[in-house]
Amino acid sequence: MTDFLCGLSEHLCAANEGAVVDSVIGYRTLTLFFSEIITDHTGILTAAEQYRHEARSRAEKSELICLPVWYSEESGSDLVQVAQHCGLSVDEVIALHTETIYVAAATGFAPGFSYLGYTPEALKMPRLDTPRRAVPAGSVAIADRQTAVYPSSSPGGWRLIGRCPTRLFSLDWNPPVRVKVGDRVQFYPICQDEFLALGGVL
Amino acid sequence: MNSFRILEAGLSTTIQDGGRRGLLGIGITQGGATDPFMMALANTLVNNPPDAAVLELTLGGLQLEVTGAFSVCLTGAACELAINGKPVDMAGPHHVNTGDLVTVGKCHQGIYSFLAMSGGIDTAPVLGSRSTVVRENLGGLDGRRLRPGDSLLLGDSPGVGRTKRTRRDAGGAGIVSELGSCLTLRFIPGFDWEECAPSATEGLLASEFSVSSESNRMAIRLTGSHLQTGISEAWSEATCYGCIQVPSDGEPFILINDRQTMGGYPKLGAVIATDCRRLTQARADTQVTFQAITLEEAKHLAWLETHYQETLQQALNQP
Numbered sequence: 001m002t003d004f005l006c007g008l009s010e011h012l013c014a015a016n017e018g019a020v021v022d023s024v025i026g027y028r029t030l031t032l033f034f035s036e037i038i039t040d041h042t043g044i045l046t047a048a049e050q051y052r053h054e055a056r057s058r059a060e061k062s063e064l065i066c067l068p069v070w071y072s073e074e075s076g077s078d079l080v081q082v083a084q085h086c087g088l089s090v091d092e093v094i095a096l097h098t099e100t101i102y103v104a105a106a107t108g109f110a111p112g113f114s115y116l117g118y119t120p121e122a123l124k125m126p127r128l129d130t131p132r133r134a135v136p137a138g139s140v141a142i143a144d145r146q147t148a149v150y151p152s153s154s155p156g157g158w159r160l161i162g163r164c165p166t167r168l169f170s171l172d173w174n175p176p177v178r179v180k181v182g183d184r185v186q187f188y189p190i191c192q193d194e195f196l197a198l199g200g201v202l
Numbered sequence: 203m204n205s206f207r208i209l210e211a212g213l214s215t216t217i218q219d220g221g222r223r224g225l226l227g228i229g230i231t232q233g234g235a236t237d238p239f240m241m242a243l244a245n246t247l248v249n250n251p252p253d254a255a256v257l258e259l260t261l262g263g264l265q266l267e268v269t270g271a272f273s274v275c276l277t278g279a280a281c282e283l284a285i286n287g288k289p290v291d292m293a294g295p296h297h298v299n300t301g302d303l304v305t306v307g308k309c310h311q312g313i314y315s316f317l318a319m320s321g322g323i324d325t326a327p328v329l330g331s332r333s334t335v336v337r338e339n340l341g342g343l344d345g346r347r348l349r350p351g352d353s354l355l356l357g358d359s360p361g362v363g364r365t366k367r368t369r370r371d372a373g374g375a376g377i378v379s380e381l382g383s384c385l386t387l388r389f390i391p392g393f394d395w396e397e398c399a400p401s402a403t404e405g406l407l408a409s410e411f412s413v414s415s416e417s418n419r420m421a422i423r424l425t426g427s428h429l430q431t432g433i434s435e436a437w438s439e440a441t442c443y444g445c446i447q448v449p450s451d452g453e454p455f456i457l458i459n460d461r462q463t464m465g466g467y468p469k470l471g472a473v474i475a476t477d478c479r480r481l482t483q484a485r486a487d488t489q490v491t492f493q494a495i496t497l498e499e500a501k502h503l504a505w506l507e508t509h510y511q512e513t514l515q516q517a518l519n520q521p
Contacts, residue, residue: 022226026439108229108464
């Protein structure tokens with residue numbers, strides 16, 4: 001789905017050059033923001049129909065981004081509870097979380113935040129009933145069948161299982177985000193010393 | 203070079219301009235002045251491009267000290283304005299010199315006012331805009347609200363604003379007018395409208411809501427009726443300006459400038475920009491109702507609004 005939406009977005013932006021101001025990919029939707037003066041929704045829909053019939057593959061190949069995670073009770077306060085809820089050991093949770101290659105299905109919520117799908121069925125977790133007021137920056141979290149890294153401290157209702165020291169958003173980069181929609185992401189485990197050596201902050 | 207220093211910063215004063223474009227896809231919100239038309243008017247009256255950076259005030263309350271010589275113009279929410287303690291007319295641009303004190307006092311009508319100064323506020327743009335998004339610590343001055351003691355530079359100005367000529371034209375157009383007893387929000391049904399339980403769509407059209415005091419630059423919160431959409435599974439997708447979002451407690455939010463770019467709550471449609479602009483200026487407890495319109499009607503209303511704004515700008519620009 002994400003691959004199709006990425007391709008459709010590229011096609012519609014190219015077909016309506018100068019008119020499309022913003023293009024936002026969600027899990028199952030593509031939202032275009034365009035100038036009514038240059039085109040209208042019928043123009044966009046015609047181009048979308050055309051793409052659906054051609055069903056070409058994307059020119060741009062998605063990148064595999066490997067992110068280190070320090071999984072522990074100290075760095076991920078819900079890790080033990082997640083294991084208990086899923087009827088797994090902590091090591092099994094880590095193994096399941098790291099063996100999957102995720103696809104960034106959407107980015108947004110906060111700058112640098114990517115919704116990564118899908119975690120294995122065995123790791124499916126409900127959200128917290130009451131979101132935390134502040135989740136530490138770098139927190140790696142799961143909810144439903146999604147996972148994500150919180151790029152900066154923010155409120156959050158997902159279950160925390162570890163911490164990633166890698167920076168995901170910087171105004172010094174162009175684009176300022178590390179993970180784009182369609183990119184593939186895989187996590188690998190590190191220990192506390194490696195977390196600190198990679199610039200992680202406790 | 204012209205500059206000014208903040209002596210009193212009020213409830214929440216931020217630097218705003220036209221906001222950011224083309225960045226929603228990577229999670230950077232639009233931001234910008236909550237009432238772009240009022241900002242454009244203030245800028246025009248001091249000879250600036252319409253989206254030059256201005257101060258956005260929340261419920262009035264600001265004092266600044268001038269260095270140099272430039273023009274200032276206040277539009278938007280109706281506030282008391284004084285120069286060196288002497289009350290002056292809010293509508294006209296005013297020329298100020300080194301040492302002058304510009305004071306914005308009590309706010310009588312509306313919420314957001316815009317103080318434009320010739321040359322525009324000259325902070326370093328971040329991702330193409332000077333707009334402040336406090337939540338993301340982005341833009342403006344260190345990404346935060348202004349505080350007493352902050353000094354800000356103004357950009358190069360082509361000269362003094364045309365004080366005498368425009369004073370007569372701007373008049374009431376630059377001041378938020380009194381709302382009637384009820385504000386009608388015209389909207390285009392969309393997003394999850396078809397999938398929504400009829401009780402929720404009918405409820406939206408039939409209920410009277412009131413503006414909550416918990417509204418801010420992210421969203422206007424409405425209270426008064428609980429809409430049960432019946433939609434439990436929601437996939438995160440883009441939000442837009444004016445989006446009617448219904449969280450699980452059923453009281454709708456209307457998303458505005460600093461909204462989060464993605465949302466997972468059911469959405470019933472989008473309020474047209476011209477009505478959304480009025481809504482942002484509506485005080486707590488203002489009564490609002492919803493009226494569904496077609497895309498064609500919305501386009502026509504947008505055209506009329508644009509035409510009105512262009513005509514007014516032209517009139518103000520005429521020699």
